[in-house]
Structure formats: C-alpha cells, structure tokens
Amino acid sequence: MKRAYIKEIAYYVPEKILDNKYFESILDTNNEWIITRTGIETRRMAREDETIFEMGINAVNNLQNKGVDLTVVDTIITPTVTKDYIFPSMAGQIQKALGLKNCFAFDMSAACSGYVYAMNTATALIESGQSKNILIVCSEKLTKDINWKDRKNSKKNETEEFNDQIEGRNAVLELLESGKDINKIYITKGEKHGSITKIIAKARERKIVTVEVEREKINQMAQTENAQGVIAIVPPFDYCEVEDILNEAKSKKEKAFILILDGIEDPHNLGSIIRTAETAGVHGIIIPKRRAAAVNSTVVKTSAGATSFMKVARVNNINETIKYLKENDVWIYGTDMETDKMYYDEDLTGNIAIVIGSEGFGMSKLVKENCDFLIKIPMKGKITSLNASVSAGIVMYEAVKQRIK
DSSP: OOOOOOOOOOOOOOSEEEEHHHHHHHSSOOHHHHHHHHOOOEEEEOOTTOOHHHHHHHHHHHHHHTTOOGGGOOEEEEEOSSOSOSSSOHHHHHHHHHTOOSOEEEEEOOGGGHHHHHHHHHHHHHHTTSOSOEEEOOOOOGGGTOOTTOOOOSSHHHHSSOOSEEESHHHHHHHHHHTOOOOEEEEETTOOSTHHHHHHHHHHHTTOOEEEEOHHHHHHHOSSSOOTTEEEEOOOOOOBOHHHHHHHHHHTTOOOEEEEEESOOOHHHHHHHHHHHHHHTOOEEEEESSSSOOOOHHHHHHTTTGGGTSOEEEESOHHHHHHHHHHTTOEEEEEOTTOSOBGGGSOOSSSEEEEEEBTTTBSOHHHHHHOSEEEBOOOOSSOOOOOHHHHHHHHHHHHHHHHTO
16 A cells, blocks of 8 residues: 655745734733743744735745655645635636646635544545646635734623622522622522521521512523522622732731732632631732723622622733732742641741742742742642642731730
C-alpha cells in the first residue's frame, strides 16, 4: 500500500500585525490576561478588501516559489468556513487559477479542525489509490464575521450583573432582616407554613408587597434550580468604595481585615467566600469588574444572605487598589503554592488584605509581585490545590484565631 506523506509546506500571512495593546484599547482586557490564558502575543489581520481566495493563492504561489511542480496535482482540498462565495467553491477557483484540467476540487467546512479533516481525507485518497498528488489550501478570514467587542458569556446568569431578584427562603429572610430595599416578594400560592410564615410576617412589618402566584409562575421566574417557593425583587446590588471598607474598620476601632479576590469566576465560590468572610468579621471584599463573578442571585443564595451584611467593592484595577491599600498602611498577603512560608507562621493581626487567586490560574503575575508577603497552605495528599472558597476560609480563620488571642 502506498503511504501518504507531506512533500512541502508554504504559507502566507497578511502584513498587518495586531498586538494585545490594540485589544486593551477597545476591550476590557489586558496583555497579561490574554497571554496567560491563550499564549497569543500578536496576530495577523487581513485587509478589509482581502479575500480568502487571494490569501490562499498567495500561499500557493509561495509553494511554487519553493520549486514545487503543481502541474502534477490531481486533487485540491480547501478547508474553510469563511468562503467568499457560496458558489463556486474556493478549491474550484484555485484549480482554475492554476490551469489544472485533470483534477477534481472541493471545499470542506469543519472550522478549526478543518485542516485535520483535510489531511485525513487526503491520506485516505492517496492510500486508496484514487489520488496521487493532493494540494491542501487552508484559508480563513474570521475578522469579517467576528465582533471582537462582543464579550458576552454563554453562562449568562452566572457572571453578569446582579439580576434584580433573590431566591430561596433563607436568602429572602436574611434580606428582610437586613433592612435593605425590596420592591416585591412573590410566594407560591398556598405556601403558608415554616419559614414562609416568617417571611410574610416580616414583609408585612416592613410594608413590603407580597404576591401569591401559582408554582408554575415561580418556576418560570426562577433563575436558580430551587427557589423554594419564594422570590424577592430587589434593586441592583449596591457596591461600595474601597474607602468605605477602610472606614468600616475604623468605625469599629479594629485593624483592617480585607479580602481581595483576583478573578474568582464561579458565583458559587464567590457566595461561599462572602458567607465565610461575614462570619469571620471581614470588613469588606474587593473584586475586579472584569473577568470575574459579580454579585448576582446565585451568589446571594449561596452566601445564605451574607451579601446583605458584607461590603463589596468592585474595582477597575486590582493592582491600583493594592497600591491604594498600601498607602493606607495595609499589608498585602497573597496565597501562593510556590512560597515556603506557611500561612500560620505569619502575623495576621495588623491591617491586612488577603489575596485569593482565581480557580484555574491563581493570582496574576503582577498581583503576585505587588504582594508584601506570600503564604501557602500545606498539602499532604496527591491533589495539589484546594477549592478557592476553602483556601479563603482556612486563611481567614487563621487571622481570626490570631486576633482573638
């Protein structure tokens, strides 16, 4: 059986180069974030009038410039999802441009994996004896179809802004007891027992409108899996300023106890951290505005209502915020597995801010560099990391233990 092999490779790329600084100017992102998650530093951008055929034929011409004889080609395969025309095929256009008559040509549409499918198809054609010399031309122009400014997340309710409703009996009851504004409370018709009676009584006391609706209506409104028959409609979450957190500590005549979350993306983790922080006496939590979970209904429910009592500041730049905290005599402790210092060996009794990194990547490089101290939690098993909310809880309660001695 004849074996297929690659005889030669050539390429063409557009002249225009876009580095990550360009995206910093049009999107809420930065060079470090892009490189850390994708490894991409630069990319090429086709001219607005440049076609995929033009780019493809340029690559073919570069192949000929290497001395490859294309008159022997009997098959052309072009994998692309951004073709210039529905008909004719791009492969057919290349065949015509090369003047190849004893040749069949076809396009393939398989997105990013198109090249792999083309290679497998070419291999099968050659090894079966149907073809002898195959030209594969990969050409894409995604810039004409992609809106780079569209940063929408498919997990809509998990990362977007607080979506104006709180679900679940404990969360709604905690909200009522916090004294925060509530526009209206929906309750499943006929549910007048257990904690529901407390919710109704507290709502009546605060003169908040309660509306009984069918269970189907509650299920349609619910944004979590279990609303437990009650949904409170509330104003958007009221974020505070970092200065408010510092003032909270001063008003209690306590050393500042702050938590900085560097890119926590899971709303369940954020909710759990807020719950633990509230019980630990943390004065406030700082989260970034971009690439991180915001306070939404999932966070509120997971926190068991602790969001009603915890100050949360949402900032544009974590590193600038760290600088501001340092100017206000706050020491920054970052959690990192590469340090030799254990969290329980450090003095956590002063004005401190503890940094917890993201679930998948930990602290960003610059945030890590800006920390005054790096501390770690010892690991004895085969798993090398803890859930972010668990790590936060362990370090927070070490600070609590030291502060109540």
